[in-house]
Amino acid sequence: MVEGDKIPPLGVRGQKVLIITYYWPSAGGPGVQRWLKFVKYLPDFGIQPIVYVPENPTYPIMDEGLVSEVSDKAIILKKKIFEPYGFASIFSKNKTKKISSGIIPNQRKQSFTEKLFLWIRGNVFIPDARVYWVKPSVKYLEKYIEENQIDTIVTSGPPHSLHLIGMDLKEKTNVKWFADFRDPWTTIGYHNKLKLGNSASRKHKNLESKVLNSADVILVTSATTKKEFEALTTKPIEVITNGFDVEKIEKQTLDEKFSLAHIGSFLSERNPRILWKCLKELIKENADFKKDFELKLIGAVSQEVLDAITEFKLDKYLNNLGYVSHKMAVEQQRKSQVLLLVEIDSEETKSIIPGKLFEYMVSERPIIGIGPEGSDFAEIIQNTNTGVFVKYDEIKKLKSSILSYYEEYKTGKLKSNAIGLQYYSRKNLTEKLSKLLKSQI
Numbered sequence: 069m070v071e072g073d074k075i076p077p078l079g080v081r082g083q084k085v086l087i088i089t090y091y092w093p094s095a096g097g098p099g100v101q102r103w104l105k106f107v108k109y110l111p112d113f114g115i116q117p118i119v120y121v122p123e124n125p126t127y128p129i130m131d132e133g134l135v136s137e138v139s140d141k142a143i144i145l146k147k148k149i150f151e152p153y154g155f156a157s158i159f160s161k162n163k164t165k166k167i168s169s170g171i172i173p174n175q176r177k178q179s180f181t182e183k184l185f186l187w188i189r190g191n192v193f194i195p196d197a198r199v200y201w202v203k204p205s206v207k208y209l210e211k212y213i214e215e216n217q218i219d220t221i222v223t224s225g226p227p228h229s230l231h232l233i234g235m236d237l238k239e240k241t242n243v244k245w246f247a248d249f250r251d252p253w254t255t256i257g258y259h260n261k262l263k264l265g266n267s268a269s270r271k272h273k274n275l276e277s278k279v280l281n282s283a284d285v286i287l288v289t290s291a292t293t294k295k296e297f298e299a300l301t302t303k304p305i306e307v308i309t310n311g312f313d314v315e316k317i318e319k320q321t322l323d324e325k326f327s328l329a330h331i332g333s334f335l336s337e338r339n340p341r342i343l344w345k346c347l348k349e350l351i352k353e354n355a356d357f358k359k360d361f362e363l364k365l366i367g368a369v370s371q372e373v374l375d376a377i378t379e380f381k382l383d384k385y386l387n388n389l390g391y392v393s394h395k396m397a398v399e400q401q402r403k404s405q406v407l408l409l410v411e412i413d414s415e416e417t418k419s420i421i422p423g424k425l426f427e428y429m430v431s432e433r434p435i436i437g438i439g440p441e442g443s444d445f446a447e448i449i450q451n452t453n454t455g456v457f458v459k460y461d462e463i464k465k466l467k468s469s470i471l472s473y474y475e476e477y478k479t480g481k482l483k484s485n486a487i488g489l490q491y492y493s494r495k496n497l498t499e500k501l502s503k504l505l506k507s508q509i
Contacts, residue, residue, distance in 0.1 A: 082114035086213065086243075086508040088205070088233055089224040090198060091122040093138055096131030098423040100334065102250055103224055104137060105313050105494040106501060111141040113502035118142070118208060118218070122149035122201060129368070133393045135137065149201040149206050191268040195253070195275055196227040206236040218455050220288075220505055222246040228235060231279040240280055244508040247283035252293050252308075255416050276300070284508055287501075290444040292419035299393055308501055309448075312490040317395070320402040325362035326339050326388075326477050328436070328470075329404035331397050332424050336372040337412040342440050342460055344380040346467045350474075351385075357474055361385050365393055366400050401431040405482060406473050409449075411439035413460045421445045426492050429466060430452045434473055434484045438466070456484045 077138075087107065091099035099285040117139070123146035137145070194198055212218070221243050223234035231247050238245040253276045264272070280286060280301040288294050289307055294305045309507035328347075351358045363382060366389045377383050392400070401407060406429045411417050421444050428435050429448075435455030437445060446457035458466045490496060 074457075082116065083220060083506060083509060084116045084118060084216065084218050085139055086118045086120060086209070086218045086221045087224070088120045088209075088221060088230050090125065090227050090230060091127070091224075092119065092124060092144075093134035094130050094132045094509050095125070095127040096129035096134065096391070097127075099226075099250065100131075100134060101394075101423055102248075102310055104134065105311070107142050108137065108139045108313075109495050109498035110502060111139065112495070113440055115500055115502055115505060116141070116143070118145065118216075120145045120147070121203070122147065124153045129391060131393050133395050145212070147201075149198065149312060151200070152197050154431075161169050191265050194271050195232070195267060196229050198227040198229040199201070201230070202229055202232045202236070204338045205233045208239070209233070209237055210240050210448075213237065213243060218243060218509060220244045220246070222248055222505075224248040225253075226251055226256075228275070228279070231273070231283075234281045235279055238284075244285075245283045246285045246287055246505070246508075247279055248287040249288060249297075251291060252296065252416075252419060253279075255296060255419075285504060287504075290419040290421050292442075292444050296419065302313040306504055308497055309421060310423040310426055310491065311494045311497045312430045312489070313494040315395075315398050315427075317398050317402065320399055323362065323364075323403050323404075323405055326357070327362040327364050328406045328408055329343075329364035329366060329400060329405045330408040330410065330430075331366045331401055332422065333367050334369040334373045334410070335412070336370040337414075338410045339370070339373045339376050340410050340460075341376060341380075342458075342463050342466060343408070343438060344376055344382060345411070346463060346470060347382055347385075349467065350470060351382075354471075356478075357471075358478075360474070361386055362428075363403060364389065364400070366390075366397055398427060398431075401427060401433065404433055405477050406470075407431065407435045409431050409435055409437040409439075409445065411437075411443060411445070413440050415440065418442045419444055421448065425449075429484075429486055429489055429492070432483050432486070434464070434482065436469060436473075452486050452488055452492075453486045 087103055089103045093100060094297060107119055109505050110117045119142055221234055221237060223230045225231050234245045234247055237243060247346055254272050279301055280297055281303060283303060285304050285306060286297055287308055289309050294307050297305050351361060363385050363386045368391055377386055409422060409425055411420055418440055425445055429452055435449055435453060437457040439446065441459050449455050449457050456469045473482055
């Protein structure tokens with residue numbers, strides 16, 4: 069890793085690509101993984117990655133262990149950012165941290181302060197609270213692009229303010245611009261929770277349209293998002309999913325308990341009452357299951373989820389580990405008996421393919437996925453033979469799946485037998501990306 073304004077001779081010859089991203093180590097959470105791994109492998113395909121990130125970001129989650137994963141062939145550029153969350157945290161650090169990380173309380177239980185923060189977030193900071201980074205970044209990068217003969221840039225959102233940087237740089241320098249959408253913009257699940265007024269809603273949609281019709285290539289992580297964007301633009305749209313990397317993790321000893329583990333943020337809207345009902349029934353009906361069962365939650369968990377677990381009398385079986393490092397999260401994946409993947413039951417979330425799915429798939433632990441009908445991640449689980457997918461109205465299927473895995477656990481034979489995983493390796497996905505980048509030269 070090299071930090072500075074000039075490109076030293078690092079031994080990577082070929083195309084230079086400027087990557088503009090907000091999430092970067094020492095940030096934790098899923099947002100950092102996609103471009104951290106692309107940057108790791110791009111030099112293998114003759115591309116020099118130059119990464120532009122904020123110098124003083126307000127990250128809701130930190131993971132210092134990821135710093136060591138930054139490629140030593142990457143050039144890192146940094147520029148200070150002004151973030152309103154810093155001022156808001158003076159009044160309520162905990163509330164602003166949760167909202168900035170996507171944990172939005174149930175509307176019925178929101179305090180006045182939370183309602184106010186959400187209204188400001190949706191109606192004042194458009195498209196998001198990093199919008200004040202746009203102008204200084206454009207000014208700095210316009211000069212850098214010209215001095216260093218950069219012909220290709222990538223912006224990664226959310227935060228979607230970064231796409232505004234790309235749009236301005238495209239206009240001023242005529243570089244080739246790839247707009248990468250890790251998540252959708254106006255159709256993402258939390259967007260309609262931001263208490264948007266009519267004017268703010270129109271501004272979001274107008275900016276989304278301008279970005280989609282200005283970029284040279286749109287990158288998305290799911291087929292459903294591609295279909296949604298095809299209705300808004302004629303620009304080429306390519307699907308490059310997230311994936312898994314080779315993790316240097318020692319072989320883990322499986323939990324003695326029949327552990328069902330959810331790893332990652334457990335938002336209020338993801339609260340799977342169908343699962344809590346199934347587990348309550350199984351505990352009541354099966355004495356052995358009651359003795360062996362453990363529910364593990366690893367990551368930030370909303371109070372609504374914890375309240376529901378208590379409501380269904382599952383709290384005595386709960387092992388709530390909170391947020392842990394990425395390394396420890398992977399270790400917990402491989403120790404757990406069954407892995408839970410829960411997505412919000414709505415039309416807007418069909419396109420969401422959580423990044424942890426791909427780490428789950430190589431853990432050799434079976435997955436129980438719960439989500440809306442037509443979810444893109446359901447097809448991946450099915451095609452790779454890594455678990456089962458259950459819709460929110462399939463309580464019998466969910467109950468029988470848990471029981472089936474429990475019976476295999478009792479015989480010591482519980483594991484997944486995955487197929488076709490190599491397609492989703494980070495290196496293979498980066499090769500696909502590199503071909504797209506080179507095709508625009």
